[in-house]
Amino acid sequence: MYRYLTYLGYRVRYVRNITDVGHLTGDADEGEDKIAKKAKLEQLEPMEVAQQYTDTYHRDMEALNTIRPSIEPRATGHIPEQIELVQAILAEGLAYEVNGSVYFDVLKYNEKQQYGKLSGRVLEELVSGSRELDGQSEKRNAVDFALWKKAAPEHLMQWDSPWGKGFPGWHLECTAMSSKYLGKHFDIHGGGMDLMFPHHECEIAQGNACNHVDPAKYWMHNNMITINGQKMGKSLGNFITLQELFTGQHPLLEQAYSPMTIRYFILTAHYRSTLDFSNEALKGAEKGYKKLMNGLRTAQKLQARPPLAQEAPDEKQVQQVEQILRQLFRAMDDDFNTAQAIGHLFNLLKKINSLYTGQLAAEALGETLFRELLTRYVHFVTEILGLREEQPNHQEALLEALLGVYSEAKTARNYAKVDAIRAQLKAVGIVVKDMKQGIDWAYEE
Known part of the structure; x- marks a missing residue:
């Protein structure tokens, strides 16, 4: 999204916050802070x-190959801003303090606003479903959520506040930092579907309050x-980290x-669709990625051609490319x-391959469209989709040198050497292509 909006010419301020305090185990208002719990286990400082x-x-x-955000703030670096927000919500009468903790009063907020409008939750049903918790918490209602929590003496992460020593609630940091860096009302807020309720619903309530x-x-x-069709989770033993995917070190x-x-695999699904990781799907993605990279190399070679001497537009081809x-x-x-x-990029790639083999004459498109076709393909692959060639730079030089030896062997009719070089390159995923205009190589798809 960041790449595409920037490509279209928008000035984008992209803020991505780091939750380093206030996110409790179980995503609730009780229990240990996730960072502090890990710090105790490993005898480390929470930071x-x-x-x-x-x-x-x-x-x-x-x-x-993701682009870093414009600003990457941390929750611990914005404690004063979070305390100010709690004070503002208290001043509006939409929060209450109990024994050094401050909670958001959802029922009172709902008298004038609609709590649950993003996720479609009905507050009456939420209240009814949580009645069994009544009397077991210091909250007025089980649906209320923490803005500030009182810290026990042994709690590792705590700050002074008007309500005593404590730490901010998980939802508060996002409202504080988004307001500071993007304003009270900004364009786009992202996140996983699992955050829609309660996290984003609470952010909306805080913002309006x-x-x-x-x-x-x-x-x-x-x-x-x-x-493989199952929800990913540590308890199921199918949780795979990115490093495990990169190294293949997982059962x-x-x-x-x-x-x-x-x-590439992630981009082949719409972001609102589920994404199923399987070896079959990943191997298919590997082939698709290599096809796009072969197309990228071909397009860049065609870009090096001199301007067309003449044009002979083929209206059908022009319309198809446009x-x-x-x-x-x-x-x-x-x-x-x-x-x-x-999918459309692959259709464009067919035209690029036809131009490269001579099946489609560049003159049939005309200089302007010929250049635009190549430029758009390169830009979409690299700037918008953010894909890049993974071959090290020195490997390109080694390949070219080896193809030179291949060419000499072919000219000398030393077919044993020709076959040996072909086999060696194929073993590492490289295919030699004998073409009318010379010898080239491509990733094996």
Whole structure:
């Protein structure tokens, strides 16, 4: 999304926050802080744990060729802003303090606003379904959620506040940081479908309570990952990390899958659809990725051609190419449908391959459309979809040198050497292509 909006010419401020405090086990208002729990187990400072996970995340996102956000704030770096928000919500009469903790009063908020409008939850049903909890909590109602929690003396992460030592609730940080860096009402808020309720619903309530406006115009939720048709989870033993995918070191994996294969695979599904990881699907993605990379190399070679000396437009071919180009943008404009866009890219690739083999003359498209076809393909693959060739730079030089030896052997009719070089390259996934205009290579698809 960030790449495409930027490509269209928008100035995008992309904020991605790091939750390093306030997210309790079980995603509830009771229990241990997830970071603090890990810190105790491993005898580390909580910030060491947070930094380890942040560094690992950055490493994996870099491998997947994702662009860093404009701002990446941390919850622990915005405690004063979160305390101010709690005070503002208290001043509106939509929160209450009990024994050093502050809770959002959902029922009172619902008198004027609609709690549950994003997820479609009905508050009366939520209240009815949680009645058995009444009397077991200091909350007025079980549906209320924590804005600030009192810290026990042994709690590792705690700050001074007007209500005593404590720490912020999980939902509060997002409202504080989005308001600070994007304003009270901004364009797009993303997240997984599992965050729609209660997390994003609570953000909407907080935003309306203190800023008197919905925080975001659009909420975009990506769907969940499944493994061989089952929901991915540690308890099921089918939880696979990115590093395990990259190395193939997992019982469910038949081989390693490169970062760009994983990126391509994710893009072949619409973000609101479920994504099922299986060896069969990943191997198919590997082939698809290599096809796009072969097309990228071909398109870049065609771009190096000198301007056309003459033109002989073929109206049918012109219309076909123009339609594919329109469909590419139409797919991305329709809720960032990368799956459809990739399908149209393959149609464009057929034209590129025909141009390369001479089956389709560049003159039939004319100089302007010929260049646009190549440019759009390269841009969509690299700038919008964010795919890149994974071959090291020095390997390209070695390949060219080996193809030179291959060419000499072929000229000398040393077919034993020709076959040996072909076999050696095929063993590492490279196919030698003997063409009218010379010898080339491609990834084995």
